[in-house]
Amino acid sequence: MAEAVIAEDAAAETKPLRADAQRNRDRLVEVAASVFAERGIDASLEEIARRAGVGIGTLYRHFPTREHLVEVVYRREVEALCAAAGELAARHPSDVALEEWMRRFVDYIATKRGLATSLRILLTTNSTLFSDTSGRVSQALRQLVEAAVADGTIRGDVDASDVLHALSGIYSAPDTPEWRDRSRRLVKLLMDGLRFGAGNPAKA
Amino acid sequence: MAEAVIAEDAAAETKPLRADAQRNRDRLVEVAASVFAERGIDASLEEIARRAGVGIGTLYRHFPTREHLVEVVYRREVEALCAAAGELAARHPSDVALEEWMRRFVDYIATKRGLATSLRILLTTNSTLFSDTSGRVSQALRQLVEAAVADGTIRGDVDASDVLHALSGIYSAPDTPEWRDRSRRLVKLLMDGLRFGAGNPAKA
DNA sequence: ACTTAAAGCGGAGGTGCCTCCGTTTATTAC
DNA sequence: GTAATAAACGGAGGCACCTCCGCTTTAAGT
Numbered sequence: 001m002a003e004a005v006i007a008e009d010a011a012a013e014t015k016p017l018r019a020d021a022q023r024n025r026d027r028l029v030e031v032a033a034s035v036f037a038e039r040g041i042d043a044s045l046e047e048i049a050r051r052a053g054v055g056i057g058t059l060y061r062h063f064p065t066r067e068h069l070v071e072v073v074y075r076r077e078v079e080a081l082c083a084a085a086g087e088l089a090a091r092h093p094s095d096v097a098l099e100e101w102m103r104r105f106v107d108y109i110a111t112k113r114g115l116a117t118s119l120r121i122l123l124t125t126n127s128t129l130f131s132d133t134s135g136r137v138s139q140a141l142r143q144l145v146e147a148a149v150a151d152g153t154i155r156g157d158v159d160a161s162d163v164l165h166a167l168s169g170i171y172s173a174p175d176t177p178e179w180r181d182r183s184r185r186l187v188k189l190l191m192d193g194l195r196f197g198a199g200n201p202a203k204a
Numbered sequence: 205m206a207e208a209v210i211a212e213d214a215a216a217e218t219k220p221l222r223a224d225a226q227r228n229r230d231r232l233v234e235v236a237a238s239v240f241a242e243r244g245i246d247a248s249l250e251e252i253a254r255r256a257g258v259g260i261g262t263l264y265r266h267f268p269t270r271e272h273l274v275e276v277v278y279r280r281e282v283e284a285l286c287a288a289a290g291e292l293a294a295r296h297p298s299d300v301a302l303e304e305w306m307r308r309f310v311d312y313i314a315t316k317r318g319l320a321t322s323l324r325i326l327l328t329t330n331s332t333l334f335s336d337t338s339g340r341v342s343q344a345l346r347q348l349v350e351a352a353v354a355d356g357t358i359r360g361d362v363d364a365s366d367v368l369h370a371l372s373g374i375y376s377a378p379d380t381p382e383w384r385d386r387s388r389r390l391v392k393l394l395m396d397g398l399r400f401g402a403g404n405p406a407k408a
Numbered sequence: 409a410c411t412t413a414a415a416g417c418g419g420a421g422g423t424g425c426c427t428c429c430g431t432t433t434a435t436t437a438c
Numbered sequence: 439g440t441a442a443t444a445a446a447c448g449g450a451g452g453c454a455c456c457t458c459c460g461c462t463t464t465a466a467g468t
Contacts, residue, residue, distance in 0.1 A: 018415060018464060044454060055418030060456065121325070222434055222445060248424060259448030264426065410468085417462070424455080432447065438440085 025062050027052045033073045041070060041115040067122060071129055074119075078133045081108050085140035095153035095198075098144040099191045105137075106170060106183045113175050138164055152199035154191075166190050229266050231256045237277045245274060245319040271326060275333055278323075282337045285312050289344035299357035299402075302348040303395045309341075310374060310387045317379050342368055356403035370394050 017025065031052040035043045045066060049059040063069035084104060088097040112119060123130045142160035149156050167190075170183045221229065235256040239247045249270060253263040267273035288308060292301035316323060327334045346364035353360050371394070374387045 020463070021416060024417085045456090046454065049418090056456080057418050057458085058416075061416075064456095066455095224434070225446060228447085249426090250424065253448090260426080261428085261448050262446075265446075268426095270425095412465100412467085414466100415462105415464075418460100420458095422455105422457090425453085427452090428450095430448100432445105434445075435443090437442085 021062075024052070024054050024058055028054065028059055028062060028069075029072055029076060032069055033077065036070070036073060036115075037111055041118045045069070067126075070118075070122060071126065074122075074129070075133065077108065078136055081105065082136050082140040085144055089144060089147055093153060094144065094148035094151055095191070095195060098148050098154070098194075099187065101140070101144055102167065102187045102190070103184065105167065106180065106187060109170055109183075110180055113179070116175070148194075154194040155197045156199070158194065163190070163194075225266075228256070228258050228262055232258065232263055232266060232273070233276055233280060236273055237281065240274070240277060240319075241315055245322045249273070271330075274322075274326060275330065278326075278333070279337065281312065282340055285309065286340050286344040289348055293348060293351055297357060298348065298352040298355055299395070299399060302352050302358070302398075303391065305344070305348055306371065306391045306394070307388065309371065310384065310391060313374055313387075314384055317383070320379070352398075358398040359401045360403070362398065367394070367398075 016022075028048065032048050035048050035051065039047075045059055046056050048069075049056045052059075059069075063072070081104060085097075085101055088101050091097070092100065138160060141164055145154070145158070145160040145163055148154040149158070167186075169186060173179055173182065176182075220226075232252065236252050239252050239255065243251075249263055250260050252273075253260045256263075263273075267276070285308060289301075289305055292304050295301070296304065342364060345368055349358070349362070349364040349367055352358040353362070371390075373390060377383055377386065380386075
């Protein structure tokens with residue numbers, strides 16, 4: 001029970017998978033991500049296997065339980081979200097990068113809302129998963145906030161944890177139909193506040 | 205989702221079941237209790253129906269989800285444990301009654317240990333269940349402790365919540381093979397402590 | 409190029425979940 | 439007692455889970 005945690009990279013380092021196995025595994029994760037998004041976290045594993053064009057046995061070999069699969073999908077998505085921070089920072093003025101990233105953050109949370117119960121269980125059961133991913137997210141946010149503070153496009157008297165704190169309402173807000181719009185407005189509002197009194201407003 | 209709570213007695217008061225229905229329902233609860241004890245909380249519902257001599261449809265009509273059934277079984281067992289307090293008090297000197305009741309409490313917890321995870325989920329999901337049952341248990345304990353204090357078979361400077369606190373180690377102790385013996389010893393130890401300095405040691 | 413062992417594949421099959429609905433049974437009214 | 443009717447029964451059937459093992463593919467050795 002204690003070792004239910006997945007040691008993904010450790011396994012990858014110790015034993016490179018055979019080419020076909022790696023192919024199937026990647027495909028499964030990719031398909032699983034879209035099926036979970038579409039049908040919810042309780043989607044049929046057989047459907048995932050079918051859509052991925054592999055047998056159900058193959059799915060179970062790679063991911064012995066549903067939770068294993070969900071965990072890998074979840075990690076991959078957090079990773080993608082955080083990786084976007086770097087790209088956005090490279091392509092946009094730093095305040096715009098921050099804003100766009102927060103917008104994506106809202107979208108990301110949106111897809112997770114329906115799954116709340118099951119995901120919460122997974123996250124409380126597997127605390128490594130929680131600390132890994134939340135650490136990763138706040139790191140990405142810090143990078144963006146610090147860059148924007150540094151070049152003066154947002155005010156200097158705030159830091160990443162202030163912003164994270166401000167965003168926390170996005171989590172806790174009830175799951176109403178207006179949630180998404182409300183959250184978008186929250187991001188705009190927050191950005192206006194951050195830009196106000198900045199030493200050097202965006203010149204773009 | 206909010207009304208997942210079962211209104212057992214309310215339903216019973218508003219609509220007496222047809223005789224055969226009541227019979228089947230009782231039989232199902234009884235059988236379920238022993239199957240859960242034997243095979244764990246994930247036991248097959250079809251097996252329960254089979255052993256109870258009813259169709260699976262009947263089981264589902266009475267208990268639309270596994271949780272409903274588990275809840276009723278659980279409540280019934282707590283009820284039985286607490287009802288035993290009164291009987292023990294009537295048949296034994298009050299310190300002996302207390303000791304015996306705690307012994308049964310240990311046995312009761314023992315059967316729940318294996319189910320810990322699922323039960324914990326049920327208890328945290330359904331907080332009414334938790335408060336009802338824990339209230340009931342501490343009430344039973346209070347009755348026994350107060351009687352024993354009153355007639356001087358245990359010391360007077362403790363109350364029920366002290367004893368409950370002392371028993372709490374039984375819950376939290378890890379699930380080792382020695383758990384049961386250790387818990388029995390805890391009860392004995394506790395009783396010795398309670399009897400020490402009592403005004404009027406048991407005369408039986 | 410060929411062999412071979414290890415790695416991986418896949419789906420049949422056994423089991424459990426849950427729903428649906430035609431049949432049976434208890435109860436009420438006469 | 440009998441008829442009418444509402445309540446309850448039960449199990450077939452459809453779907454999903456997961457295991458097991460005979461077959462296929464890869465890749466390492468020659």
